[in-house]
Amino acid sequence: MTGLVILIFVCTVFAAISQNRDSRTLHHHKKKASKDRVFFTILVGYMVIFAGLRTSYNDTDSYISTFMKTEPITNVFNGLNWDLGTNPGFKIFTSLIRTFTDNPNIYLMICSLIVIPLIVGFVHRYTKNFTLSMFLFFTMGYFLFCLAAIKQTMATALAVLAIQKLLDGKKLRYLLCLLLGTLIHPYCLMYLIAPILMKQIPWHKGTWFMLFLVAIVAYSFNFLVQTILDVTDIMGEGYNKETFVGEGINTFRVMVYFVPVVISFLWRKTLFEHTKRHENLFMNCTIVCALIMFVGMFGNANMFARLAMYFEPPIYVALPWMIYKLKGKVEGLFISIMAYIAYPAYFYYQTVMAKPFDLIYHSMSLGEFFNSLFQ
Structure with a gap:
């Protein structure tokens, strides 16, 4: 836990330094823009190394086991199942890495090297307060989610890259990024609604329609399970009823996201x-x-929480933006202060009380990693 706390502190400090030297506000000073990139790179690099050195955490053991059993790329296409639910893109990616190394930590490092720069880079590009965004990135638990769910976060990383292409007016690249992400994990398809969300002003008719629809789904959830199973069968997932029905998401967690x-x-x-x-x-x-978190109160916590996490990175842009819009008002100052108090409390609850981090996370040292490269 000490290493994680140090990581959060150092990365938040470097985010603040990077923000102060931001090339968007100091674009006429090229040297400062260069320094901004240096601090950003150090910040991301620290997270990638921390993530890559783990030997166990949540689903990490499963990913390592699958990696060690994966055949080289020359054999993987023989009988490859292209159903989206079998994650063919991720299998090809894993096989490609396995062709060149049997070191699981190199594999984890490469995965982190794809996921973290794309997601943090997305946040850095659009946020009004990079320091607060990174603070939320850690304290809301997304960094730890990157350690736990490689397929989902890799697909999300490609989804937010697709969003950037969409906002830049590059619709074909947007679709290509989503296609690639869908081959990694099919839930990436949810970002096909992005063009609609982009045009809809929040708290106009579209928002109220979503609320009404979610209320119906939550109320009749048990009756809709079979329909959901039919849809997932089409996607090739092959889920059963127990996947969707079970202990729901903790109410406290849902409140945090609301x-x-x-x-x-x-x-x-x-x-x-x-x-x-x-x-x-x-x-x-x-x-x-x-x-989605709200619906998860009536279904399986793990299933719906991971589903909701696909839309979490934009939170790290939206909340700082709202505080920025409310700056100069007492409300804005109050919300900002409460964010720096309440979210660490939530982080403490998640990593110490609910699921003690020290009991499920293990890692090797950087020296041990370098030694493993020559074995």
């Missing part, structure tokens, strides 16, 4: 009077994330 949604509702007239496309998109993704 905090940005409640803020956006209470100050909707100030926040959404004049909004840009990306602001609409990120706020709507935040609402979608919370609504």
Whole structure:
């Protein structure tokens, strides 16, 4: 746990330094822009190394076991199942790495080298407060999620890359990124709704329609399970009823994800009077994330929590943006202070009380990693 706390502290400090030297506000100083990239690279590099050195955490053992059993790329296409539910893209990716090495930590390092720079780079590009965004990235638990769910976070990384292409007007690249992400994990397809979310101003008719729809789904969830199973069968997932029905998501966790949604509702007239496309998109993704969490209270916690996490990275842009829009007001200052108090409390609950981090996380030292390269 000490190593994780040090990581959070150092990365938050480097995020603050990077923000102060941000090339978007100091673009006329090329040397400062270069230094900004250096600090950002160090920040990301630290996270990648920390993630790559783990030997166990959540599903890490399963990923390592699968990696060690995977055949080289020359054999993987023989009889490869291309159903989306079998994650053919991820199998090919794993096989490609396995062709060149049998070192599982190199594999984990490469996975982290793809996921973390793409997601953190996305946040860095659009956020109004990179320091707060990184603080939320850690304290809301997404960094640890990157350690736990490689397939899902890799697909999400490609999804947020697709979002950047969409916002840049590159629709073909947007679709190609989503296709690649879908081959990694099929839930990436959810980002096909991004063009709609981009056009819909939060808390107009579209938002209320979503709330109404979610209320119906939550109320009749047990009756809809078979329909959901039929849809997942089409995708090749092959889930059973127990996958969707079980102990629901913790109410406290759901409340945490509804905090940005409640803020956006209470100050909707100030926040959404004049909004840009990306602001609409990120706020709507935040609402979608919370609504999926809400439905998860009535279904399987693990299933719906991971589903919701696909829409979590935009939260790290949306919440700082709302605070930025409310700056100069007492409300903005209060929300900012509470964010730096409440989210660490949630992080403590998740990593110490609910699932003690020290009991499930193990890693090797950097020296041991380098020694393993020559064995």
